[in-house]
Amino acid sequence: METPSDQPVVAFESSHRAPCQEVSLVLQAIGISSEIARDKNGWVVVVDAARHSVAVDEIDDYLRDKSVEVPRVESRVRLFGGAVVGVVFYVSILVSVFVLDGISAYGVSWSDVGHMRAGDVMSGQFYRTVTALMLHADALHLMSNLAFGGFFGLLVGRIFGGGIAWLAIVVSGAMGNGLNALLREAGHTSIGASTAVFAALGILVAHALRPRAGDASTRMQRWSPLIAGVLMFAFIGLEGERTDVLAHTTGLVSGLVVGALCSRLPERMFASEAAQFAAAGITFAIIVLSWAIAATG
Incomplete structure (x- = not known):
């Protein structure tokens, strides 16, 4: 019989699959296993309840660091006729x-x-x-x-x-x-x-x-x-x-x-x-x- 600590818990959710895949890779890099699943609101990343708080802290740190990165803008040269x-x-x-x-x-x-x-x-x-x-x-x-x-x-x-x-x-x-x-x-x-x-x-x-x-x-x-x-x-x-x-x-x-x-x-x-x-x-x-x-x- 499973104990509550064995149950998977949602650590991250998004309306698109791609952000969940990105977060899952981040967790995998630090040794936290996770799964991507779909629910009624979109997509979620679930982890074991025992690792939930660590996973959430790591995800928050990653998203915070990502938000302050200077995006690289690929400037395209506009072309004209004649x-x-x-x-x-x-x-x-x-x-x-x-x-x-x-x-x-x-x-x-x-x-x-x-x-x-x-x-x-x-x-x-x-x-x-x-x-x-x-x-x-x-x-x-x-x-x-x-x-x-x-x-x-x-x-x-x-x-x-x-x-x-x-x-x-x-x-x-x-x-x-x-x-x-x-x-x-x-x-x-x-x-x-x-x-x-x-x-x-x-x-x-x-x-x-x-x-x-x-x-x-x-x-x-x-x-x-x-x-x-x-x-x-x-x-x-x-x-x-x-x-x-x-x-x-x-x-x-x-x-x-x-x-x-x-x-x-x-x-x-x-x-x-x-x-x-x-x-x-x-x-x-x-x-x-x-x-x-x-x-x-």
Whole structure:
């Protein structure tokens, strides 16, 4: 015959099974056997009556400790539309300028009027910082920038939206060319979208470094995007006989600055179609106006 001390007693109850399983594991870890059962109100954890008070104290301590733990919040990056459309325009513009330059369309030597020459830029021909981004020496040069620029541009477009992303890329690419001209001797020339490509990489790194609420990552985890960006830069930005390493560097730095500024904009702006269309229109206007000045200047 069982004595009252042998009877199982409820030590914990919940409307869901999962918390009971968690408590049962806690009790098991300290050597108290328990069972999970269902009653009319939900789920319960029962223990021997002789161990009831010890079990309840242990459960209370566990729940108290758990309540003061800082929850780790997995912050998800919100994504926006227009990224693919932006890449399509990027490819279309670069290919179009390459063809127009090849045939000297409209009687204009596009390379001559649009390349970035440090002395010309410093004398006030700032449009060259934009036009030079769309000129390429040959098909291989073009294809390389189409591939890497399309990839990084797609990623930037996903986090900022297509219009704002490409405005940021073009502006930071032009800033990179301007800074490159500032640091070079007057006769230095440069062409190619690679400055904008590395600007896009800098924008991505800056966005990844942005502090997020509830982020419980370690210092190494927080700085890992910058480390990854530097490694990527070293992998694709330092090779090649005609590589303008300083232009790549200034593009990356400019992208970090512009990306940090864009990351502080409210998300409602990225979600706004009006803002995205306005940014796309400004980007297109910058490109057209720069070439118009180049062709008539």
